Amino acid sequence: MAEIEHGVTLIRGGRLADPARRRAEPADILIEDGVIRAVGAGLSAPEDARIVEAAGFLLHPGLINAHTHGHGALARGSADRWTLEMSLTAAPWLVGSRGLQDKKLSATINAAELVLKGCTAAYDLFSEIPLPTVDGLDATAEAYATVGMRAVIAPMVADTTLYDAIPGLRDALPEALRAEVDRARLAPHEQTLAAMRAALAGWRWNAKDIRAAVAPTIPHHCTDAFLCGCRDLARDFGVGIHTHLGESKVQALTGMRRYGKTLLAHMDALGLVGPGFTAAHGIWMDDDDLKRLRDAGGALAHNPGSNMKLGNGMFGLRRALDLGVTVGVGTDGSSSSDHQNMYEAMRVASTLSKVLTPDPRGWASVEEVYDAATRGSAKSLGFTDIGAIAPGFKADIVFLDLAAINWIPHRWTVNQMVHVEDGSSLRHVMIGGRFVVKDRRLLTVDLARLAAEAEEAHERLDALNADRRALFERLAPVVASYCPAFAAQPYHIRRYLCDAPA
Numbered sequence: 001m002a003e004i005e006h007g008v009t010l011i012r013g014g015r016l017a018d019p020a021r022r023r024a025e026p027a028d029i030l031i032e033d034g035v036i037r038a039v040g041a042g043l044s045a046p047e048d049a050r051i052v053e054a055a056g057f058l059l060h061p062g063l064i065n066a067h068t069h070g071h072g073a074l075a076r077g078s079a080d081r082w083t084l085e086m087s088l089t090a091a092p093w094l095v096g097s098r099g100l101q102d103k104k105l106s107a108t109i110n111a112a113e114l115v116l117k118g119c120t121a122a123y124d125l126f127s128e129i130p131l132p133t134v135d136g137l138d139a140t141a142e143a144y145a146t147v148g149m150r151a152v153i154a155p156m157v158a159d160t161t162l163y164d165a166i167p168g169l170r171d172a173l174p175e176a177l178r179a180e181v182d183r184a185r186l187a188p189h190e191q192t193l194a195a196m197r198a199a200l201a202g203w204r205w206n207a208k209d210i211r212a213a214v215a216p217t218i219p220h221h222c223t224d225a226f227l228c229g230c231r232d233l234a235r236d237f238g239v240g241i242h243t244h245l246g247e248s249k250v251q252a253l254t255g256m257r258r259y260g261k262t263l264l265a266h267m268d269a270l271g272l273v274g275p276g277f278t279a280a281h282g283i284w285m286d287d288d289d290l291k292r293l294r295d296a297g298g299a300l301a302h303n304p305g306s307n308m309k310l311g312n313g314m315f316g317l318r319r320a321l322d323l324g325v326t327v328g329v330g331t332d333g334s335s336s337s338d339h340q341n342m343y344e345a346m347r348v349a350s351t352l353s354k355v356l357t358p359d360p361r362g363w364a365s366v367e368e369v370y371d372a373a374t375r376g377s378a379k380s381l382g383f384t385d386i387g388a389i390a391p392g393f394k395a396d397i398v399f400l401d402l403a404a405i406n407w408i409p410h411r412w413t414v415n416q417m418v419h420v421e422d423g424s425s426l427r428h429v430m431i432g433g434r435f436v437v438k439d440r441r442l443l444t445v446d447l448a449r450l451a452a453e454a455e456e457a458h459e460r461l462d463a464l465n466a467d468r469r470a471l472f473e474r475l476a477p478v479v480a481s482y483c484p485a486f487a488a489q490p491y492h493i494r495r496y497l498c499d500a501p502a
């Protein structure tokens with residue numbers, strides 16, 4: 001974990017969020033060396049124990065973000081009315097030319113926002129252009145460690161460009177542009193796999209609960225040889241695999257066209273789908289896919305805010321839960337859906353499930369959404385000791401001020417956490433028994449300095465990436481017209497209210 005607060009701490013009199021109860025009841029929490037030892041009324045503690053008075057606070061386990069991108073933070077606020085494919089077209093502009101300090105800065109902004117909004121662990125698919133590097137991944141891990149939260153860092157990789165991955169897209173480009181995208185072809189997978197292997201072999205962050213994983217970004221953006229190489233790396237180092245799977249209809253159609261089967265069925269055939277496997281988004285997964293994921297012991301990272309903003313369609317949360325799939329909740333990166341607020345992600349997960357059908361039996365409950373954003377996400381990250389305030393769990397605890405407007409009145413705790421709380425009631429965040437946020441102030445990073453560095457970096461990077469932006473402006477009209485036309489083809493499941501402009 002981050003830094004353990006050694007010794008014994010007694011948190012006294014806070015109300016504990018408990019989905020089994022309508023309204024949180026007061027209880028004490030005894031913590032020793034960063035781990036919760038006991039929870040209950042009237043606990044006693046040794047004389048030298050630190051006492052934290054928590055009367056008037058609601059205490060909930062740190063929320064867990066099952067899918068984010070630390071590299072996206074510096075690109076926050078860049079996009080509107082972009083599909084996923086437009087966003088991928090923009091990636092070289094938005095993430096290009098970054099030095100090591102820029103990579104660390106972006107991850108630090110991401111981690112700082114997560115913690116300030118009640119999240120204490122995240123699965124970060126971090127992208128470096130053109131290739132992952134040992135130093136870049138190390139800097140990303142260092143950013144999370146400095147902020148003081150737990151994370152899984154997965155280098156996000158591919159060996160096939162968007163233009164080669166989507167059938168017909170490259171051919172739809174005018175000849176001059178075709179030559180430009182051909183020049184930007186990605187490194188051979190052997191080179192990328194070697195960089196990842198070096199990063200995994202030298203990984204020095206496990207003791208701080210900052211673990212590594214492998215993220216072939218999108219199945220058909222990777223050759224089969226590359227996917228198998230990622231599978232072998234995950235096996236050799238005992239780490240997880242995370243991929244964007246069936247995020248857009250374009251992707252689902254491409255999978256069928258290319259493999260004659262769904263994307264998940266293809267990855268399963270190659271041996272990538274198992275207990276450490278997380279499918280991000282999964283909007284376009286059908287029932288067979290969901291059952292296959294469930295049976296393999298994998299997890300799905302549901303990113304409702306990003307799914308809506310990028311127009312990818314509506315994920316059937318109720319159906320996935322009914323089929324027994326482990327579902328976590330994520331925000332996605334801030335370059336897709338521009339914040340890292342897990343309260344907002346929960347709220348949207350709940351409300352989106354309620355627009356799919358007029359029958360409430362088809363909706364997800366607040367308890368299920370809360371469970372997904374804690375226990376479900378923890379499973380996706382591969383942690384068994386976070387996501388609950390209970391003996392044996394890490395002392396990752398968020399303190400919400402019950403005098404804040406969101407809790408006036410306080411009637412149904414989990415309902416208000418999911419549907420009312422927006423982070424503005426947050427007063428303290430404890431990770432591993434140590435306060436990382438106290439009285440709304442992040443104790444580990446100087447936000448004013450972070451703001452100054454971000455301002456300098458984004459102006460400098462925008463200038464450095466001017467040519468890449470110009471190329472994006474030329475590519476965008478083609479991608480913006482080709483991909484929706486491609487997506488107008490029939491697929492065997494529906495995730496839109498209508499497939500054409502209303």
Ligand SMILES: [Zn+2]
Binds near residue numbers: 333
């Ligand atoms: Zn993503």
